[in-house]
Amino acid sequence: MATEQPAKTRTTRQGLWVLEILNESDSFMSAQQLHAKLVAKEKTIGLATIYNRLRALAEAHEVDVLRTEAGEALYRRCGVDGHHHHLRCRRCGNVEEVESAQVETWARSLAENAGFIDISHTIEITGICAACHG
Amino acid sequence: MATEQPAKTRTTRQGLWVLEILNESDSFMSAQQLHAKLVAKEKTIGLATIYNRLRALAEAHEVDVLRTEAGEALYRRCGVDGHHHHLRCRRCGNVEEVESAQVETWARSLAENAGFIDISHTIEITGICAACHG
DNA sequence: TTACTTGCAAACGGTTTGCATCGAG
DNA sequence: CTCGATGCAAACCGTTTGCAAGTAA
Numbered sequence: 001m002a003t004e005q006p007a008k009t010r011t012t013r014q015g016l017w018v019l020e021i022l023n024e025s026d027s028f029m030s031a032q033q034l035h036a037k038l039v040a041k042e043k044t045i046g047l048a049t050i051y052n053r054l055r056a057l058a059e060a061h062e063v064d065v066l067r068t069e070a071g072e073a074l075y076r077r078c079g080v081d082g083h084h085h086h087l088r089c090r091r092c093g094n095v096e097e098v099e100s101a102q103v104e105t106w107a108r109s110l111a112e113n114a115g116f117i118d119i120s121h122t123i124e125i126t127g128i129c130a131a132c133h134g
Numbered sequence: 135m136a137t138e139q140p141a142k143t144r145t146t147r148q149g150l151w152v153l154e155i156l157n158e159s160d161s162f163m164s165a166q167q168l169h170a171k172l173v174a175k176e177k178t179i180g181l182a183t184i185y186n187r188l189r190a191l192a193e194a195h196e197v198d199v200l201r202t203e204a205g206e207a208l209y210r211r212c213g214v215d216g217h218h219h220h221l222r223c224r225r226c227g228n229v230e231e232v233e234s235a236q237v238e239t240w241a242r243s244l245a246e247n248a249g250f251i252d253i254s255h256t257i258e259i260t261g262i263c264a265a266c267h268g
Numbered sequence: 269t270t271a272c273t274t275g276c277a278a279a280c281g282g283t284t285t286g287c288a289t290c291g292a293g
Numbered sequence: 294c295t296c297g298a299t300g301c302a303a304a305c306c307g308t309t310t311g312c313a314a315g316t317a318a
Binding site for chain 2: 272
Binding site for chain 1: 249251
């Protein structure tokens with residue numbers, strides 16, 4: 001393994017703040033929510049910077065990205081190791097993680113059988129959670 | 135309490151055009167692509183109308199909607215009966231349909247066990263197809 | 269006739285970008 | 294000192310909406 005250092009990302013105060021917030025939370029958040037959290041912490045940072053950092057992190061696969069039905073992007077720090085999917089309540093927005101080796105296998109072999117390579121997949125299950133329809 | 139009005143959608147020339155295009159194609163398309171196809175057929179119709187129709191159709195579950203990574207909405211006529219998912223090539227954009235009762239069951243029971251109701255799900259598998267990496 | 273539909277144009281909301289300035293290396 | 298990072302403001306882009314005119318029922 002090469003001691004790859006192509007990541008020429010400079011260490012800036014703002015960049016660290018963004019990571020800090022991402023690390024503090026274990027659920028998806030939008031760029032604007034992240035910005036709000038920093039403002040709440042009295043950190044001065046521009047929205048543009050957040051979008052820049054987030055895009056860089058996404059390209060480097062350091063965060064996972066998903067889109068809400070409204071077209072808004074949600075980000076979350078997500079180790080490449082723990083691949084999983086989400087069960088989200090459409091009412092309260094709460095997200096639970098979901099894993100299933102079976103489904104992972106199904107998706108992979110299906111695509112392989114079709115001659116695909118470099119396979120990836122996304123699964124989103126939504127509904128109204130018990131607390132919300134109780 | 136509920137003054138339920140049934141679908142009181144008027145039959146208009148434009149509404150029919152939109153359905154016509156949706157019926158002609160068996161793959162997802164954006165509102166703008168749909169508009170372009172109508173223009174190509176010398177049909178005069180406003181983009182706003184297409185968005186209106188499409189939104190109404192989506193609310194009535196007459197079309198399926200999904201979002202591209204770029205946040206653009208794609209629509210497709212899709213009978214409620216034939217629920218299926220997609221295997222898409224990231225290079226050529228080709229889409230194949232995929233079905234699996236197993237996975238449908240898995241998704242449903244998973245959400246039910248978590249106490250969810252009104253469950254729905256989306257699965258997107260992507261990769262590079264045989265023709266593209268051959 | 270009634271009131272839903274159309275469609276132009278303007279508003280919107282999330283995201284990206286131009287560019288002058290800041291600051292890490 | 295250099296060159297990437299920052300962030301305000303403005304551009305972008307897909308989508309929604311206000312409203313006057315058109316039209317199905």
